[in-house]
Amino acid sequence: MPSLRHLLKTILPEAAHPDIVGAYEGIGDIALVTLPDRLLPYRAQIGKTLLASNARLRVAARRRQALGGEFRLGGVEIIAGEPPLSTIHKENGLRFAVDVEKVYFSARLADERLRLARLSEDGERVLVAGSGVAPLPLTLAAHGKAAEVTGIEKNPDAHALALANLRHNRRHSHKVTLYNADCLTLTAAESGPDFGLFNRLIIAMPEIAFAALPHLIDLLEPGGFLHLYVFQDETRPQPAQELAKALAAAGRGIATGGSIAAIRCGHCGRGRFRYCLDVRLG
Numbered sequence: 001m002p003s004l005r006h007l008l009k010t011i012l013p014e015a016a017h018p019d020i021v022g023a024y025e026g027i028g029d030i031a032l033v034t035l036p037d038r039l040l041p042y043r044a045q046i047g048k049t050l051l052a053s054n055a056r057l058r059v060a061a062r063r064r065q066a067l068g069g070e071f072r073l074g075g076v077e078i079i080a081g082e083p084p085l086s087t088i089h090k091e092n093g094l095r096f097a098v099d100v101e102k103v104y105f106s107a108r109l110a111d112e113r114l115r116l117a118r119l120s121e122d123g124e125r126v127l128v129a130g131s132g133v134a135p136l137p138l139t140l141a142a143h144g145k146a147a148e149v150t151g152i153e154k155n156p157d158a159h160a161l162a163l164a165n166l167r168h169n170r171r172h173s174h175k176v177t178l179y180n181a182d183c184l185t186l187t188a189a190e191s192g193p194d195f196g197l198f199n200r201l202i203i204a205m206p207e208i209a210f211a212a213l214p215h216l217i218d219l220l221e222p223g224g225f226l227h228l229y230v231f232q233d234e235t236r237p238q239p240a241q242e243l244a245k246a247l248a249a250a251g252r253g254i255a256t257g258g259s260i261a262a263i264r265c266g267h268c269g270r271g272r273f274r275y276c277l278d279v280r281l282g
């Protein structure tokens with residue numbers, strides 16, 4: 001089967017060739033592409049070619065703009081095929097209901113989710129802040145050793161799909177508890193004595209990682225593990241150093257002999273990368 005890039009070259013005028021995108025993100029039966037402005041006049045042809053290139057695809061859509069805003073949405077436009085923009089995505093033996101218009105979801109993070117699951121230790125209590133449609137809580141429950149995983153998500157649409165995803169993955173859902181709440185203003189009911197301390201804290205909100213840290217860090221027990229997702233670009237050139245300072249300001253230290261490991265786990269636009277900062281606290 002010729003590559004998508006090759007197929008597009010055969011249907012688009014030569015002037016458009018330098019802008020051709022060869023990659024798309026497959027979420028269930030939806031293909032998501034980001035098109036440069038110069039390719040927009042050809043979007044219907046590109047959509048049709050995409051659908052023709054893979055029989056499992058039902059609809060092709062383009063991201064209107066870079067992901068942003070509180071819920072990390074960018075808006076999508078269908079360029080071929082028919083609505084709905086909701087689908088079931090299968091990953092690591094799990095099934096996730098996703099609506100690409102209403103919630104954040106990245107199929108490209110499947111390996112990163114497995115990486116975290118494999119780090120978890122016997123009987124752990126894990127907190128995931130910014131849990132979306134629950135891919136991380138369910139991956140931890142299915143592929144890790146945690147006894148309990150709690151997820152907090154502010155977007156009500158994502159929370160509703162996350163609850164559906166517990167039903168889609170009943171074998172593992174008994175370990176997972178989900179809250180529709182704002183991590184920056186956790187109420188006593190959510191963070192009170194019943195919430196307790198966690199052995200592992202995953203803050204999966206790169207846009208607001210350093211704003212969220214002071215609100216959440218006290219929920220991590222001494223000796224616990226922190227995984228903080230951040231963006232690195234010219235506005236934040238040294239996130240590991242920034243984390244060391246933020247931990248010191250919160251009165252928390254790094255475990256004796258330990259250090260912050262920066263794991264690169266995504267490219268999010270020109271000169272912008274996603275890192276997971278892993279550290280064990282003292």
Ligand SMILES: C[S@@+](CC[C@H](N)C(=O)[O-])C[C@H]1O[C@@H](n2cnc3c(N)ncnc32)[C@H](O)[C@@H]1O
Binds near residue numbers: 072131181204
């Ligand atoms: C980068 S997405 C990660 C979602 C999920 N962990 C995943 O991998 O698909 C960040 C998530 O944090 C949520 N979020 C943003 N601000 C929040 C807040 N203050 N409290 C709770 N969730 C928040 C967003 O709605 C979004 O679903």
